[in-house]
Amino acid sequence: MLEKYREKRDFGRTPEPPPEEPGGDEGPLTFVVQKHAARQLHYDFRLEVDGVLKSWPVPKGPSLNPKDKRLAMMVEDHPLEYATFEGVIPRGEYGGGQVIVWDAGTYSPDEDGRFSFDDREEANQRMREGLTKGKLSFFLRGQKLKGSWTLVKTRRGDNEWLLIKHHDRFEDSERDILEEDASVLSGLTIEDLKAGRLPDSTRRQALLKPADLREAKRSPFPASIAPMLATLTEHPFSSPDWLFEPKLDGVRAIALIGQGVKGSKGQRVRLLSRRGLDSTRQYPALAGELAQQVEPEIVLDGEIVALDANGVPSFQRLQQRLNLARDTDIRRAESQIPVYYYVFDVLYAAGHDLRGASLTERGSLLRRLLLPTDHVLLVEQFEEDGEAAYQAAIEHGLEGVIAKRRESVYESGKRSRQWLKIKGTQEEEFVVGGYTRGAGGRAETFGALLLGYCGDDGRLEYVGHVGTGFDEPTLADLKRRLEAIRTAECPFIEAPPLNAPTTWVRPELVAQVKFAQWTEDNRLRAPSFVGLREDKPPGDVRRPQVAPAPAEPSGRAGPAARTVVEDVLERLNGRADKLVIKVDGHRISLTNLDKELWPPLDGHRALTKRDLLVYLARVSPYLLQHMRDRPITLTRYPDGIYGQHFYQKHWEAPLPEFVDTVRLYSEHNEGDQEYLICNNLPTLLWLGQLADIELHTWYSRVSPEPDGHHLSSVFTGGAENIDQSLLNHPDFIVFDLDPYIYSGKEAKGAEPELNRKAFLKTCDVAYWLKEILDSLSLSSFVKTTGRTGLHIYVPIVRQLDYDSVRAASETIGRFIVRSHHKDVTMEWSVPKRTGKVFFDHNQNSRGKTLASVYSPRPSPQAAVSMPLRWDELRDVYPTDFTILTAPERLARVGDLWARILDAKHDLKALLEMTAD
Numbered sequence: 001m002l003e004k005y006r007e008k009r010d011f012g013r014t015p016e017p018p019p020e021e022p023g024g025d026e027g028p029l030t031f032v033v034q035k036h037a038a039r040q041l042h043y044d045f046r047l048e049v050d051g052v053l054k055s056w057p058v059p060k061g062p063s064l065n066p067k068d069k070r071l072a073m074m075v076e077d078h079p080l081e082y083a084t085f086e087g088v089i090p091r092g093e094y095g096g097g098q099v100i101v102w103d104a105g106t107y108s109p110d111e112d113g114r115f116s117f118d119d120r121e122e123a124n125q126r127m128r129e130g131l132t133k134g135k136l137s138f139f140l141r142g143q144k145l146k147g148s149w150t151l152v153k154t155r156r157g158d159n160e161w162l163l164i165k166h167h168d169r170f171e172d173s174e175r176d177i178l179e180e181d182a183s184v185l186s187g188l189t190i191e192d193l194k195a196g197r198l199p200d201s202t203r204r205q206a207l208l209k210p211a212d213l214r215e216a217k218r219s220p221f222p223a224s225i226a227p228m229l230a231t232l233t234e235h236p237f238s239s240p241d242w243l244f245e246p247k248l249d250g251v252r253a254i255a256l257i258g259q260g261v262k263g264s265k266g267q268r269v270r271l272l273s274r275r276g277l278d279s280t281r282q283y284p285a286l287a288g289e290l291a292q293q294v295e296p297e298i299v300l301d302g303e304i305v306a307l308d309a310n311g312v313p314s315f316q317r318l319q320q321r322l323n324l325a326r327d328t329d330i331r332r333a334e335s336q337i338p339v340y341y342y343v344f345d346v347l348y349a350a351g352h353d354l355r356g357a358s359l360t361e362r363g364s365l366l367r368r369l370l371l372p373t374d375h376v377l378l379v380e381q382f383e384e385d386g387e388a389a390y391q392a393a394i395e396h397g398l399e400g401v402i403a404k405r406r407e408s409v410y411e412s413g414k415r416s417r418q419w420l421k422i423k424g425t426q427e428e429e430f431v432v433g434g435y436t437r438g439a440g441g442r443a444e445t446f447g448a449l450l451l452g453y454c455g456d457d458g459r460l461e462y463v464g465h466v467g468t469g470f471d472e473p474t475l476a477d478l479k480r481r482l483e484a485i486r487t488a489e490c491p492f493i494e495a496p497p498l499n500a501p502t503t504w505v506r507p508e509l510v511a512q513v514k515f516a517q518w519t520e521d522n523r524l525r526a527p528s529f530v531g532l533r534e535d536k537p538p539g540d541v542r543r544p545q546v547a548p549a550p551a552e553p554s555g556r557a558g559p560a561a562r563t564v565v566e567d568v569l570e571r572l573n574g575r576a577d578k579l580v581i582k583v584d585g586h587r588i589s590l591t592n593l594d595k596e597l598w599p600p601l602d603g604h605r606a607l608t609k610r611d612l613l614v615y616l617a618r619v620s621p622y623l624l625q626h627m628r629d630r631p632i633t634l635t636r637y638p639d640g641i642y643g644q645h646f647y648q649k650h651w652e653a654p655l656p657e658f659v660d661t662v663r664l665y666s667e668h669n670e671g672d673q674e675y676l677i678c679n680n681l682p683t684l685l686w687l688g689q690l691a692d693i694e695l696h697t698w699y700s701r702v703s704p705e706p707d708g709h710h711l712s713s714v715f716t717g718g719a720e721n722i723d724q725s726l727l728n729h730p731d732f733i734v735f736d737l738d739p740y741i742y743s744g745k746e747a748k749g750a751e752p753e754l755n756r757k758a759f760l761k762t763c764d765v766a767y768w769l770k771e772i773l774d775s776l777s778l779s780s781f782v783k784t785t786g787r788t789g790l791h792i793y794v795p796i797v798r799q800l801d802y803d804s805v806r807a808a809s810e811t812i813g814r815f816i817v818r819s820h821h822k823d824v825t826m827e828w829s830v831p832k833r834t835g836k837v838f839f840d841h842n843q844n845s846r847g848k849t850l851a852s853v854y855s856p857r858p859s860p861q862a863a864v865s866m867p868l869r870w871d872e873l874r875d876v877y878p879t880d881f882t883i884l885t886a887p888e889r890l891a892r893v894g895d896l897w898a899r900i901l902d903a904k905h906d907l908k909a910l911l912e913m914t915a916d
Contacts, residue, residue, distance in 0.1 A: 001052055004076035008094040015775050016089060017081035027209045027350055028106035028117045029124070031140055032083040033062065035181070037190045038097040045072060045163060046083065047107065047138070049127045053078040058163055062145060064172040066165045072151060074159040083207055086186055086199045088774035098193040100183035104207045105142035105368040108294070115139060118296045137166070139294065143184045143367045144177055146170045169373070184364075195869045195896065196770065198779040200905045208365055210349040215356030215409070221258050221297050224276050225347055225355075226413030228301075230402055233420040236390035237549040240902065241406055241706070243359065244382040244389040247399040247421055248342055249313045250305030251322070251535045253279065255290055255341065258297035267291045271304075273535040282324055285334055286341050289373040298369065299348035301410075302379070306339050312397040315512060319531040343370055344379040347410060355410035362410070386422075394424040417547050425514060427530065431538045432509040433460045433491040435482050436467075436500040445475040446482065447500055449511060449529070452492055453543050461543070462496035463522065466513050469529030478532075481509060510536045564681060568617045572610055586658045586682045590689050597640045597691060598862045607862050607883065613688040615856065615864075615883035620681050622895045623854045627684075629701040631662055631675040631727070633849045634687065635694035641858035649847075651676055658682040662702050664715035665722045667847075672716040677702070693856050696849035699730035700798075707904065708798045728846055729798040731901060733805045735769060735812075736840040736850065737762050738789040740825075740833035754788045754859075754878060763874050765824055765837045766790050768816055770870060776910060779903040781896075784878045786857030786865040789837075791850055795900050799908035806844035808907060813839040853897050854890075856883050867896040 002019040011018045030048040035041070036057070043061040046053040056072035063070055083104065089096045108115045109126040116123035130136040134153030140146055147170030154160045165171055181189050185207075186199035210216055252274040261268045269287040271280045280287050283304065290300075306318035321337055324330050346366040347355055354362055363381070370378055382389035382401075390401045400423040408418035430451035438447040448467030452460030470478070485506040510533040516526040564583060571581045578591040590613065598607035616623070634648040650673040655661065660677040678684055678695070687695070704711065704726060712725045722728055741758035752758060766782060769792060773780045781793045796805070810826075816839060817824050825836040843850060851857060851865045859879075866881035866889070881889060 001077055002079055005078055008076070010093060013775065014089050014093045015087045015777050016085055017079060019079040020081060026211060027120065028108060028141075029120065029127070030080070030083055030104070030207055031107045031138075031142065032104040032207065033102045033142070033145065034085070034099050035061075035102040035183075035190060036095065036097060036099050037194075038089075038095050041190075043102060046078060047127070047136075048080060048083075049131070050124050051080065053080060053082055054131070056151065056161055056163065061178045062149075062163060062165070064165055064170070064175055064177050066167050066171050067173070068165070070163045072161040072163045074161055084185065086183060086188070086193075087777050088193055088198065090771050090775060098190045100188055100190060100193065100199075101185045102181075103142040103144040103184055105140060105145075106207075106209065107138050107140045109137060110139040110148050111137045115294050117294060141294070141368050141371065143364075144180055146371060170371075194871050196780045196782065197903050198774065198777050198905075200777065200779075200903075208361060210352040210354060210365065213352070213354055213357035213361045213365065216352040216354050217356060218351055219348070219353040221260055221351075222256070222299060222348060222353070224256075224272055225254050225299060225301075226276070227252050227254060227274055228411050228413070228419060229415040230419035230421040231415055231417045231547045232544045233403070233422055233547045233549045235549050236387045236401065236422045237403070238384055238386045238388075239550055240384045240899070242384070242386060242403045242550070243363075243406055244386045245344055245379050245402045245404065246389075246393045246396075247402050247423065248303045248305050248379075249315045249399050250303040250318055250342075251279075251315075251533075253302060253304045253341065254347075255300040255302065255343075257290055257293050257295070257300070260297075275535055275537050277535075282321060282330060283339055283341075284330065286339060286375055289376045290341070292373060293369075293371055295349055295369050297349065297351065298346065300343045300366075300370070301345035301347055302341050302343040304339050304341050306337050310397060315531050322532075322534055338375065340375045340377060342377050342379045345410065346370070355412060358407045358409065359404055360406045390422055390424075398424075399427065400424045420547060420549070422549075426517060427512065427514045428544055429510050429512050429533050429536055429541050430463060431460055431507045431541050432482070432505060432511055433462070433507055434502050434504045436465070436498070436502050439500075442475065445479040449478075450492075450496060450502065451511065451513065451524070451527070452507075453541050454507075454539060455493055457493075458539065460492045460507055461522075462492045462494065464524035464527055465499075466511070466524070466527040466529050468527075469514075474529075474531075481532075485509070507538050510534075510538055510541055565617050565620060568681070568685070569614060572614050572617070581685075583682045583685065584658070584680065586656070588656075588682055588685055588689070590685070595640070595691075597637060597693065598858075598860065599640065599642065601860050609688065609691060611862075611883060612691075612693065612856065613685060615887065616684050616688045617681070618887040619854050619890060620684055622890055622898075623695075623852065624678070624681065624684065625895075626853050626897065626900075627678045627695065627697055629677060629679065629703040630697040630699075631664070631702075632678055632698070633696040634676070634690065634692045635696065635858075636691050637693045637858055638691045641693070641860075645858070650674055656682070656686060659686065662715060662727075664727060665718055667719060693858050695852045695855040697852045698727070698847070698849055699732045699734060699844070700727045700802075700846070701731060702726060711798065722846075723801070726798070728801045730796070730800075730802060730805055730844070731798065731904070732793045732795055733809055733907065734794075734843050734850060735792040735809060736785075736789065736843045737765055737769075737792070738785075738838045738840060740830070740836055740838055742834070752788060756877070758788060759877065760874065761823060762788075762790050762837050765816070765820070765839070766792060766873065767870075768820060768824075769812070772812055772815065778905050778907075778910075780870075781867065781900055781903075782870060782873060783853055783865050783867045783897070784863070784876075784881065786851055786855065786863040786878060786881075787859055788878070790873075791865070793897075793900070794907075795904040796907040797904045799906060802844060802846045805907070806841060808911065809841035809844050813841045854886065869896060 032046045034044040036044050043058045045056045045058050055075050055078050058070050058072045060070050086100050088098050108117045136151040139148050147168045148166035150164050151161045254272045256270045261270050267287050269290045273279050305313035308314040321333050393401050403420040405418045432449050433452050434450040436447040438445050448465040452462045455461050482505050485508050487504050487506050490504050491507045512530040512533050514528045515524040519525050577594050580589050593610040595609045596606040600606045637645045660679045661674050663672050663674050666673040708726045714721045715725050739758035739762045742752045743755035778794050783791050813826050825833050826839050855865050857863050861879045862882045864881050864886045
């Protein structure tokens, strides 16, 4: 069945998966659409049938418009393993080019509106029959493609079919779905792959079905599930470890959907409040739309909201839908106040409890399983930039945002710090403990409610009176409810101050209240009533514990950082040869600013220490991210690039207070030494003042975040300690390519000077290296050295020490030398390198350094080490990027190495997998 697939591929060269025996899995059948940049860009549409993927390349891609009939040419079957393949098929191989999983999910044949999601054997049989007839009708549940589709065989050829969207609620003649160009597995685009960033094959998230989620447990369908609650935090924050959702002002609801569920009017849906009360009857339209979900059994978590005239969720408007008992009242409310159910989590599906799986996995599954309707919608999520998400929420009239840690599990019934709520206004729930007698127009109702929260013994601690925010119907309804729970006993721990005759009530009602702030004596300032919360039990109402916001990732360059840079540049723009500048509260003395560091060249003026400092300030928001937490080696040129210079690794003299250091064991000195670390702008400018032209960084860091917590932070006391530490486990495997191809103008015994022939040959070697790295599914990032060669960095998880990483680099180097021995060498003898590109694997050693990305170099042109896109490598030249021109490029293309550590691969797992 897979013979043609096997015949067309050399699995020694291509990273595509070799075919296994055709098989199958539990649960629904899988579909995948892979975007493939081969000779022509196209989309490979694949449907699982009988253990293989039936495949149709679609040149123009799928369309949501039923009028579009997209040509689909049926090709050879692919193995199921191909459904998760992303990477680069080498040039010269069949289908050579970049591949991402553009969409994926599960599907079922759907002729006559009948599904087979829960009967795999039946689904396969129906698909076989459709293939024989030349017409397939199926229902897709992907992240991008949903609803009913058809593949129809034409009469023009045996392999020619048409892919057409059926008419249903998922059709859209206005939306170009192809504009959503990122992979649903890795988040990468075709352009990312072309730039060198690849998905990690050892950590690739498969097309997860419920049973595939880590910690998913087979379990009977639950009768109820208590919701997980968020903890209040003090201010918005940003972090790549968190996701952010708008905080909706509604009522929490768990939706249970399944054949065994006995909902109102025979529907297979139940909506449970936070207290576990059945509220299905109050929302018949929602129940009806939830019943349209095709997953046989599923439990969802979400928020029911009503919208005000501006389309903003309003609890006060929703309150008019709460506690309605008569059918006539419910029907009237349905027409006057429609409600929406915003879903943000899936807790159970296909016979499995999913609460032990990570939020990331649950979210990926939810986006495929949930079929949105007019009033059942998916909550929008924002990645990393929580501050922007918070600001957008406030500007749109929302309460704020909910931050959720990506790896958090679902902690039922617990108020967890893995979920944090950040509010734009002070608004909390309080228990009603009594009410005061009304006067004037409110003589027949009440004056104010006495509020409190539950202490450790369950009794109330008084926080204040609320007498505003009520309309006439609310006053009357509340008075009726309060009369029913009157009591003679004061429910507060201590009798509160009274300003009018007061009636006590049993602490059974929960009020939502807005207020200006807490006073020093624990009272509410300027409270205003919002509504009653029937969904929240009084015993859960406690004084909110405010958790500190997680620290922002180091190296973020926000608006404040840019303002500081602007201030520095303004000071440096003068003519004074020395000055004192203040940066982040620190005073830095700058002297000899007009000292020439780079002499005049080819009609260009000499470049001075002032030029160096201006450059460092301008690129600091980018440069500091790459230097952070890494020991550095200084290369100082106090008399310019042609004067005497010296290296400096250790520092024992007193340092400015803003300079960070790390003390570590030095094998060369057989003792502990102090190394500098450049973590901030003052330090970077101080290094410029020292005429430290070259910024050489280690490949390892002192910080354990996020993948080094298993390693020691003890760097002193001997070789054994540092061997086991973070500093012996690099973030990168590096490849240093130096051309020994001479221009013929060099002095006797001199190193080769920069020349185009040598640089182009180095580019060839870099491309050969990239092919090997692509075949291993390893992301690779290239930069000029700022001199004559190239550096290629591969980010790796910190599982291997320097010795192991160096051995891996050597193995790859030996392979390239065998394949291209006339052009590449690893010889240490300089005469034997002549005419070839030197592949230096020994750079992967603890304590060795390379010029940091964006580091200036002591070349005549004042070139800098510049990141490149792989597709521009042969079109640029190292001298294109200098301390004068590099900032303009950064402003135009951005930092091509931004978040390079997010592209890490588990090299240890890859080596173990290769060994097996």
